[in-house]
Amino acid sequence: MPTERQIAASRANGAKSRGPVTPAGQRNSAGNNVRHGLLARTIVLDCESAERFDALHASLTAELQPASGIERALVENMAITRWRIMRLWIIEKSLMDHEIRKQNAAAESGTGPDAESQVDIPTRASLAFRALCDQSHALQLINRYEARLDRQYAYAIQQFFETRQRRTGSLNKLDFAA
Numbered sequence: 001m002p003t004e005r006q007i008a009a010s011r012a013n014g015a016k017s018r019g020p021v022t023p024a025g026q027r028n029s030a031g032n033n034v035r036h037g038l039l040a041r042t043i044v045l046d047c048e049s050a051e052r053f054d055a056l057h058a059s060l061t062a063e064l065q066p067a068s069g070i071e072r073a074l075v076e077n078m079a080i081t082r083w084r085i086m087r088l089w090i091i092e093k094s095l096m097d098h099e100i101r102k103q104n105a106a107a108e109s110g111t112g113p114d115a116e117s118q119v120d121i122p123t124r125a126s127l128a129f130r131a132l133c134d135q136s137h138a139l140q141l142i143n144r145y146e147a148r149l150d151r152q153y154a155y156a157i158q159q160f161f162e163t164r165q166r167r168t169g170s171l172n173k174l175d176f177a178a
Contacts, residue, residue, distance in 0.1 A: 009149075043080050053083055070163050075157040081149045088146050093137055099128035 002010070039057060040050040057079040103124055116124040119127070132139050 039076060039079070043083060048087070053079070056083060064160060066160075068163070068167060071160060071167075074156045074160040074163065078153055078160070081153040081156065085146055085149045085153070088142050088149070092139065092142050095132055095142075096125065096128050100124050100132055103127055103131070 004128075039072045040053045044050045044053045044170050055075070060075050061072075064071070064075055107119065129139070
């Protein structure tokens, strides 16, 4: 717990600050709203972890070190598309788990197509996969969304490095190293 004297010193020092002065400091400050959860609040579902999304965004930002507004926007696109791809993986797993549970319940109650025989786990997963493909087409839709998001992610990476190359005039060590 800070003392009254420490609080007063902090206030005095804070009053002296006039904000960032250099262009680099101003660019850094301009990105504060994104680093403090604004982006996560628009992308992350209530049942998901905003902290994990922020960590993903921070990781990409730290690795790529965007230096312009366009580069920051492209890094945001990468974080968003990566997050949505991971969301699809969770949805696919949940669908498969749900269908396997349904088939297990049907087999245990004697109403399923394989009720009279013991079916191993891989076969149960295969039957769940077939049911999801034949009945709901959910897996095909997930596959289509994942392919689209993967293309968007790859495009954002390509655009990022092309933008950086135009800005700097050369490739740097962060670019694709051989």
